[in-house]
Amino acid sequence: DTAVSQTPKYLVTQMGNDKSIKCEQNLGHDTMYWYKQDSKKFLKIMFSYNNKELIINETVPNRFSPKSPDKAHLNLHINSLELGDSAVYFCASSSQGAHAEAFFGQGTRLTVV
Amino acid sequence: GENVEQHPSTLSVQEGDSAVIKCTYSDSASNYFPWYKQELGKRPQLIIDIRSNVGEKKDQRIAVTLNKTAKHFSLHITETQPEDSAVYFCAASITGNTPLVFGKGTRLSVIA
Numbered sequence: 565d566t567a568v569s570q571t572p573k574y575l576v577t578q579m580g581n582d583k584s585i586k587c588e589q590n591l592g593h594d595t596m597y598w599y600k601q602d603s604k605k606f607l608k609i610m611f612s613y614n615n616k617e618l619i620i621n622e623t624v625p626n627r628f629s630p631k632s633p634d635k636a637h638l639n640l641h642i643n644s645l646e647l648g649d650s651a652v653y654f655c656a657s658s659s660q661g662a663h664a665e666a667f668f669g670q671g672t673r674l675t676v677v
Numbered sequence: 678g679e680n681v682e683q684h685p686s687t688l689s690v691q692e693g694d695s696a697v698i699k700c701t702y703s704d705s706a707s708n709y710f711p712w713y714k715q716e717l718g719k720r721p722q723l724i725i726d727i728r729s730n731v732g733e734k735k736d737q738r739i740a741v742t743l744n745k746t747a748k749h750f751s752l753h754i755t756e757t758q759p760e761d762s763a764v765y766f767c768a769a770s771i772t773g774n775t776p777l778v779f780g781k782g783t784r785l786s787v788i789a
């Protein structure tokens with residue numbers, strides 16, 4: 565069974581559209597994240613979310629909004645897509661205890677045209 | 678917030694040689710330092726990690742060292758093989774409290 569799964573794997577869309585990426589984890593973790601990996605391969609945290617709190621990275625435009633219907637899911641909704649949003653988006657999860665290993669989903673390659 | 682610097686950005690070694698990747702971090706409260714390997718088109722995967730109460734950890738051909746005073750840590754790969762070719766990321770966090778902050782990655786190429 566896949567521990568962290570995200571859909572879709574590929575997403576091609578036009579500028580100005582709104583799109584969502586879904587993420588689910590079956591590890592029982594209480595913390596989930598979204599990372600953005602740009603063309604230079606830099607992995608940058610966008611959001612982290614646990615039972616109690618959504619932590620918003622101030623450098624993320626408010627066109628990006630995470631939504632967590634429950635502990636096992638953290639979806640990412642993006643409004644008014646721009647060319648610069650093209651990247652690979654990774655969902656990840658971890659526990660809050662001593663073992664803080666982050667498990668990553670397979671990534672969603674978003675291409676805005 | 679935490680800032681992680683990683684060097685070199687690219688590294689080419691001959692098969693069988695050793696490879697060393699170095700990282701520094703800025704937040705002295707960070708206590709968890711994992712290393713991830715990302716193969717082309719794949720997700721990052723943990724290969725080894727070290728916590729601040731340990732100075733060195735080894736797993737077969739891979740070892741990590743941590744110098745808390747200097748706030749730097751390193752990944753050592755011995756007897757490199759072509760399948761070690763990938764992008765390697767170091768990261769730092771405060772366990773259970775903050776998300777991982779990654780270095781910018783090192784593209785390792787092992788030449789047969």
